[in-house]
Amino acid sequence: MSLNDFIQAAFFLIVVFLTVKPLGTYMAHIYEGSPAGLNVWLAPFEKWIYRLCGVKTETGMPWKTYAVAMVLFNVLGILAVYAIQRLQAFLPLNPMAMPAVSPDSSFNTAVSFASNTNWQGYGGESTMSYLTQMLALTVQNFVSAATGMAVLVALIRGFIQKQMNTIGNFWVDLVRSVLYVLLPLSIVFAVAFVSQGIPQTFHNSAAAKLLQTAKDSNGKPVIEQDLALGPVASQIAIKQLGSNGGGFYNVNSAHPYENPTPVSNFLELLAIVLIPVALCYSFGVMVKDRRQGWAILAAMFIIFLPCLWAGIQIEQQGNPLLDKLGVDQKASDFQPGGNMEGKEARFGIVNSSLWAVSTTAVANGSVNCMHDSLMPLSGLIPLWLIQMGEVIFGGVGCGLYGMIAFVIVAVFIAGLMIGRTPEYLGKKIEVFEMKMASLVALIPHLFILIPTAIAVLTVAGKAGISNPGPHGFSEILYAFSSAAGNNGSAFGGINANTVFYNVMTAIAMFFGRYWLAIPMLAVAGSLSAKKIVPTTQGTLPTHTPLFVFFLAMVVLVVGALVFFPALALGPIAEHLMLVKG
Amino acid sequence: MILAQIRPAIVSFVLLSALTGILYPLVVTSIAQSVFHKQAEGSLILLKDGKVAGSSLIGQNFDDPKYFWGRISATSPAYNASASSGSNLGPTNPALMDEVKARITALKAADPDNQTPIPVDLVTSSASGLDPHVSLAAAFYQIPRIARVRGLSQQEIKILVDQNTRNRFLGLLGEPVVNVLLVNLALDAYKK
Incomplete structure (x- = not known):
């Protein structure tokens, strides 16, 4: 790691750190309903929405009603996204005359965007009309993020409330997330992105005359370059802020129009981690013990920082096979060096690795370098961060409620060790909570490993592989990890736009999302109904360094070690082959 | 329980779609086109x-x-x-x-x-x-x-x-x- 690598990474982390408190406090105020600027000015508009919806804001919902509302709203989203893609040829704002998207790809994309995964089986600029990008995909980018935030807020209420049978109102939590958090931030980021060169237009693509005439694969001369444009910036802002990751273009944020400069790169990266990190602080504010929020954040960083360091370090060393060809991979004042296959010159090694680790720690899944071309061990890191259950920051809302599930597991294990009833924030953790938390910890494993096994045993599954050897296995493992973890990034060489992968990954995405959200709502309901036990000398403190470390280890043991055998067959085997020569 | 949530689901979906899928891109486009016209059109x-x-x-x-x-x-x-x-x-x-x-x-x-x-x-x-x-x-x-x-x-x-x-x-x-x-x-x- 060179000095500049270190400075760029440290600068990023410092800026993230500085945003935690102001944004975290703001979001806590929004969800508590206390005045915080925007929610005062826009209050009439918010009330008007509820009136049209026929929602009584003061009536809370029992957890089952909350879950029904959440699922209903999401199913509606899936249907709408499917319909818009199938009908886009007949709808307006289709200047490039894109035909209807195939049924299986439409289904996959619909589930993918509703579940906040944003796995891209399609190439955006060659598949989707402007209207589809806006009215189908951008909308889901907002509301799927807001759904995650709503479930988190409901869960937090479970800890705050005493002997109540409701956990808040889904519609209120949903609307507030969009109106006061996601939308204002998106507008600010989108305009900043345009200033850097991300297009925002409804015009057709622009045709440019090439300086040097090229030849296509048939040897015919090519004299023009079609520059695909569109309303890009508005979608990129929410794709990053909402942990979505589904890009406008096929190569996502590696595309020079989707991420043109180091400044846009920095802002996009900031937008990826901004809300998931700040929500930890909101959690602390809302449970009236900020140390609890910091403790969770600290546990996340204990895992994040070594992954980041290793990711940069391994990529910077470059590919030993290229050394043998006499290629210069050494970092200097004139080049970043390292493994530049699948990377953009303006980002070099450090910004690509920083992104790869952040986008998989957060369940974002946008990419600015091709993960398929990462070195075996630095490709292992993003894969492993996803497999941990997307709880190291994780997606907006869902990352933290996933982490709280791990806290419940950790408190339970610690309680067994010291022989006391496990408690967290004054609520007794009993059999029901433990069952639900175990589901949350274990369901992703199921939907990663079983579909991977099916894929490697079937012709249709193996047909998707693009790289030979253990790397091909890594591609499949990554695809299902990404789907079940609702991440959305890929080892992009895999040919996943087939009926097999579209259906299989859609199933993994669906259960990886809703089978975690619903158990956590059940926990919220169960906790809400309990009384608060006073803290005594026998209470296990959950803000101490000891507990923070313990929590990180529980995530590693429960969430990550399960995958060691699978990882040994993929990236680790490939690494051993590489060093052996 | 399900029936009572159908109206809010449909109405909120339509409203939020209009807000985030139409109004939001239009607002960003109008700001972008007036302040950063060259960039917005692809530099x-x-x-x-x-x-x-x-x-x-x-x-x-x-x-x-x-x-x-x-x-x-x-x-x-x-x-x-x-x-x-x-x-x-x-x-x-x-x-x-x-x-x-x-x-x-x-x-x-x-x-x-x-x-x-x-x-x-x-x-x-x-x-x-x-x-x-x-x-x-x-x-x-x-x-x-x-x-x-x-x-x-x-x-x-x-x-x-x-x-x-x-x-x-x-x-x-x-x-x-x-x-x-x-x-x-x-x-x-x-x-x-």
Whole structure:
């Protein structure tokens, strides 16, 4: 790691750190309903929405009603996204005359965007009309993020409330997330992105005359370059802020129009981690013990920082096979060096690795370098961060409620060790909570490993592989990890736009999302109904360094070690082959 | 329980769709078009006759020895700006070695006397297939060849490279890079 690598990474982390408190406090105020600027000015508009919806804001919902509302709203989203893609040829704002998207790809994309995964089986600029990008995909980018935030807020209420049978109102939590958090931030980021060169237009693509005439694969001369444009910036802002990751273009944020400069790169990266990190602080504010929020954040960083360091370090060393060809991979004042296959010159090694680790720690899944071309061990890191259950920051809302599930597991294990009833924030953790938390910890494993096994045993599954050897296995493992973890990034060489992968990954995405959200709502309901036990000398403190470390280890043991055998067959085997020569 | 939630589900979905799927992109577009018009339209390079020569953000394919060459592009045809793609070749894939070797051979054939090691970004594919930049090392490596083919001094070309170099933002963010299309346009426009 060179000095500049270190400075760029440290600068990023410092800026993230500085945003935690102001944004975290703001979001806590929004969800508590206390005045915080925007929610005062826009209050009439918010009330008007509820009136049209026929929602009584003061009536809370029992957890089952909350879950029904959440699922209903999401199913509606899936249907709408499917319909818009199938009908886009007949709808307006289709200047490039894109035909209807195939049924299986439409289904996959619909589930993918509703579940906040944003796995891209399609190439955006060659598949989707402007209207589809806006009215189908951008909308889901907002509301799927807001759904995650709503479930988190409901869960937090479970800890705050005493002997109540409701956990808040889904519609209120949903609307507030969009109106006061996601939308204002998106507008600010989108305009900043345009200033850097991300297009925002409804015009057709622009045709440019090439300086040097090229030849296509048939040897015919090519004299023009079609520059695909569109309303890009508005979608990129929410794709990053909402942990979505589904890009406008096929190569996502590696595309020079989707991420043109180091400044846009920095802002996009900031937008990826901004809300998931700040929500930890909101959690602390809302449970009236900020140390609890910091403790969770600290546990996340204990895992994040070594992954980041290793990711940069391994990529910077470059590919030993290229050394043998006499290629210069050494970092200097004139080049970043390292493994530049699948990377953009303006980002070099450090910004690509920083992104790869952040986008998989957060369940974002946008990419600015091709993960398929990462070195075996630095490709292992993003894969492993996803497999941990997307709880190291994780997606907006869902990352933290996933982490709280791990806290419940950790408190339970610690309680067994010291022989006391496990408690967290004054609520007794009993059999029901433990069952639900175990589901949350274990369901992703199921939907990663079983579909991977099916894929490697079937012709249709193996047909998707693009790289030979253990790397091909890594591609499949990554695809299902990404789907079940609702991440959305890929080892992009895999040919996943087939009926097999579209259906299989859609199933993994669906259960990886809703089978975690619903158990956590059940926990919220169960906790809400309990009384608060006073803290005594026998209470296990959950803000101490000891507990923070313990929590990180529980995530590693429960969430990550399960995958060691699978990882040994993929990236680790490939690494051993590489060093052996 | 389910029936009571149907109306709020439908109405809130329609309202939020209108707000985030129509109003939001329109608001951003109107701000963008009025404040950053050039960027919003794709940072196009316009020639004097009004024709578009490309975008300063999107690379073009060069393999003529008189031009600077950029990154390898995995799109079809190369630098296809309506279908971006990386190579997605894994680090141990023999196809990656073939690709790198082919580029080394082409570079050596165009400039047999150049014995300096070739910078890595010049023999590898970019992530987008549209990378408009190369590293300074990759540009410097090509100066002797272009000087010879064009009959210019290396110093003259170095000046053009410097003029089309973008350093780290505030000396901090990103990597220093040379814009290949812009430096090639400058080369063609250069008169002694």
